[in-house]
Amino acid sequence: MASIIQRGSPAYEEARIGRVFNHRRPKRYPRAVVEAATLDDIMKTVQLAKIEGCSISIRSGGHSWAAWSVRDDAILLDLGKYQFMELNESKTIAKVSPSITGNMLNGFLVTKGKMFAGGHCPDVAVGGFLLQGGMGWNCAHWGWACEKVKAIDVVTSEGNILHCDENENQELLWAARGAGPGFPAIVTAFYLELRDSFKAVKSSTFVWPISEYAKVMDWTIKVSQESDDSIEGVAVAMFPPGSTEMAITSHFVTFQQTEEAAIASLSHIDNSRPPGAIKPIIEVPCVPTSLRKEYEDQAAANPHKHRYRCDNAYIENNANVTEVLREAFTTLPHGTKAFTLWFSMAPASRREMPDMALSMQSDHYFAIYCVWEDEKDDERCNAWVSTVMAKVERHSVGAYLGDSDFQVRRTRFWGEKQGKRLMELRRKWDPEGRICGYLDEGDRSGTAGLENIHEWQRKL
Template sequence: MPLIVWRESADPDVYETARTSRLFNGVIPQRYPVAIAFAKSEQDIVDAVNTAIQRKHRISVRAGGHSYATWSLRSDALLLDLGQYIEMDLDEKTGIVRASPSVTGSQLNAYLSARSRAFSVGHCPDVALGGFLLGGGMGWNTNNWGWACESIVAIDLVTASGGLIKADAHNHTDLFWAARGGGPAFPGVVTRFHLQTQPAPKIIRSSVYVYPIEHYETAFNWILKIASSVDHLVEITAVGSYKEAFQDPCLTIILLAFSDDEHAANGILQTVDKSHPPGLLSRSFAEETSVQRELENKYNAYPIGQRYKVDNVFLKNDADVAELLRPAFTTLPTRQSLALWSSMRPRSTEALTDMALSVQSDHYVALYAIWENEAGDLENGAWLTGVMGELKCQAVGTYLGEHDFQVRAGTLWGSQQYESLVRVKRRWDPDNRICGCLGLEELG
């Protein structure tokens, strides 16, 4: 039986620490679970779910605690904290790794790279597999390797009625379908993911171009053109951010080439390099890097415990991306805030697997207002709402991982997939025991 801290009987400080531990966003909602159960094993998860059933409580889950909307905190639910349940086990013959939901991207990447294997883990090192994979999983090189959830081979889970089962392409196929993109609408608690890994690429090279804001339009349109023509090997992103020693935001363009062939990787980066527009503040070309090093960079860019307001859209493929994103990239509200555009090609040009995840386009855009003190809440929230308002008319949908249904109801799934998710949820969780998408009535 796991340690359970009950709201009614625990010391208030112990309860508050348990409630708020391992939360990424420093904006902590006033939602108070009835108890927090700390699972250390799969059996602890089974026991905690059955305790909640017996006492007629709902169940919420915290794997890595990275959800910006803090989905794990639900009023009066029993919060199942999986942070002490860490398990990774690679089958060298099949390349399938079994991993518990609280394993972070950084932990999985370190474990696999020591064994010359790779998996598309999330860009932020402390995003855990639980929320990441259930939401779809937009990891490193996803545009070439595919959505991370497409590499789920099977899941083990505790159902809303307390039983431990496995779901895969042959067993409980509706649950397997919902686990790939259903996010919090998934009607069970995943205890283990079985993931197909791939051989680690021999080489990762990075080119980085930093432009002052006066060259925003030329530089952005250059990289958009590159992204529509360079279809393989390279992950391409553009980031709006403040740089030390510059008063205005800058545009940083990052190309990461993943390959087994040094010549091919350098060749692509060289072709791109030859065409870069003038006006650079700095440039680095085809530097050797690793996913671990890139994760460390992200750790510094997205500090834990700061106050965050986040939203995202997939823009139409033919949208005037540079023009649409100008307000977001050039008016960042604080020096920590970030705007991100990421090319999803070539993955976005191919049909998705049959799974709950059903929205994508060539252009992924995520905006992060980041600030320190409560006094900035209104101003930063207003900035995000304002710039998102400009983008919505050119959007085809939204990615679940960086969205808050309480703020707006984006298009997260296709209409058929949404209906299927509702059916799966009603079939497996008729009492609505597992807390779902906060702010979305039918799936909440």
């Protein structure tokens, strides 16, 4: 059996939170932590929880902003030491354990000429990421990462091993693509469809003064949505390192197979500018980049050992997005490393989605990442995020699980039909609530799950 670290033992605190990314530490205390290294360890953990009559929380990479893996009185099953990556003979499918990170996976795949469009940050593990849907590289054109999950292996809440694909146990595969932390079993392997890696990855970056926010935002939205299907476009507001003046950055990455194709793709953006001849502070058009370089930039924007509060919204397609996001983009709290982003989700957002739990999206993804170091700033930073979100949410159709905290704000995360089916499947596959589900206020949601409604509308 794997090491079991009981509450009260010297190794407990490190096992409880040492692998949690967010340094705003939860005051929740599992009764024990199991560091599983084998499938047998995982099965025995389920048996142990049954004997103890307690629930199991699961950690793959520990990157849930709200530290969903840390739950009062549960057994925390930490899968960090349960690691494997395998490629099938035709190099089309990778079988990976949930604790493998995007960086590890692509580091392995690049040597085989392959890629998986995982999370933008190198250390995010596929476990939590894929269950939530997975907003991976260029998902506005390539779709959600979970659409590439062709099968999973699970250990059920009863301790049985199952393979789930289109032919057997389909409903668990359906749920695994979008249930997030409410998935009613333990995923032990994902089977991922791969794409060929790209030989020419290039980026164009423009940093503008925040005083030109409206023109820059309108332009970034327009050119992103006019781009060809190789381009990912994003607008980010932040304080550039060492500066007390905010700026807004428009960043575009193209994934192509040849230099010529990459240059041609970006030329549409590079030859265009926001109206009014405004001057960027920095302009770096059409330079070579790579997944590794983009990972490094993402890691720098999301530093370790910091305190985070995040939230997000899918903005209605017919909203005046620039005006809805004005406060979020122009009032970042001073003295912090906070940033806000707008991310194009179109045209994938206009397709009929595959039949899966994930069922919420719009053309416009907006997220706040409030990042600070000192506990004394907790109140100020939390208040800022709440104030901004209270206004933005009124123009939203729902939110993405991956950047949400249900203890603070609940809204719609799935289409009506899909949300209802998901909660039914939770009760069917885990009737006793053995697997910790959605961490809402007081951790009360249990087998009922989330209501999947705009709670702010109810309060109006």
